[in-house]
Amino acid sequence: MPELPEVETIRRDLRPRLLGRRIESVRVLRASVLECSARKLRAALTGATVRDLRRRGKVLIVDLDSGVSLLVHLRMTGQLLLGGDGPDPRFVRLVFHLAGGGRVLYADCRALGRLELCGSGDLACSRSLARFGPDALDAAGVDALMQAARRRRTPIKCLLLDQTVLAGIGNIYASEILHLARIAPDRPADSLTRAELSRLQRATRDVLAAAIEARGTTFSDFRTGTGEPGRYAARLRVYGREGERCKRRGCRGTIVRSVQQQRSTFWCPMCQGPHAAMNSPVVNVCP
């Protein structure tokens, strides 16, 4: 569920509560969410103090004073929650006990999320993160998107979702960004005009920033670090709105859903078109 704004929200919630805190013990209830053994995780974390919480794309990075970092990728349904007074949420997979009281829970219904230990030093860490491009909110990320768009034929939505190009944009925000930029999702990336690229750049920044400000989108599962839903769902203009009237001022279009790369895309053919309908059968010209 979580994309860049959701992970950033969790980072901001957890950071003040974790900096300088020592991890007393770790309970592993579902070892399959770990890239390493439960024994190795406990050995690396027990007694270590949290030095910083960072983020790259959708990955939360917990730096420890031992030099080891823990990379957390929530994938579809992962949650990081500050332990509260109430009953524990469902699907708790890991519990981090802090010295002096307090806990951080890792809950994950589908258990697709992954936690990975990064060896000592920044080098080992950047190797683990090497499969991801620069963060979508970094100047480098914007630049990477512009470069890739110029030379690749792939549909622009697929490019936005390609974490090796730039990291952080997921299925919800890809649709939202393209709608704000008034670009049809099936447009070949290399067909975008200068003006369109410029709108894309700006829309990316604006949508992600607004979503962070609203503390993320809770479409179904997402919870902030304090267990609350994010408020951006009410501001989504296309995602999940198939059949509804387009919210763009002056546009009388209707939002449609199509499928790209096995995933739903929501868009308005009126203000993001006109363009060839998606999912039209591919005509194979036989040699």
Place this chain on the structure above:
DNA sequence: GATAATGTTCGATC
């Protein structure tokens, strides 16, 4: 019961 779900990865194929 079938379907889809805020994501990544792997193997096969073009």
Place this chain on the structure above:
DNA sequence: AGATCGAACATTAT
């Protein structure tokens, strides 16, 4: 080599 496609992962909600 590089791009692309489908399946797999695991579980719930509709």
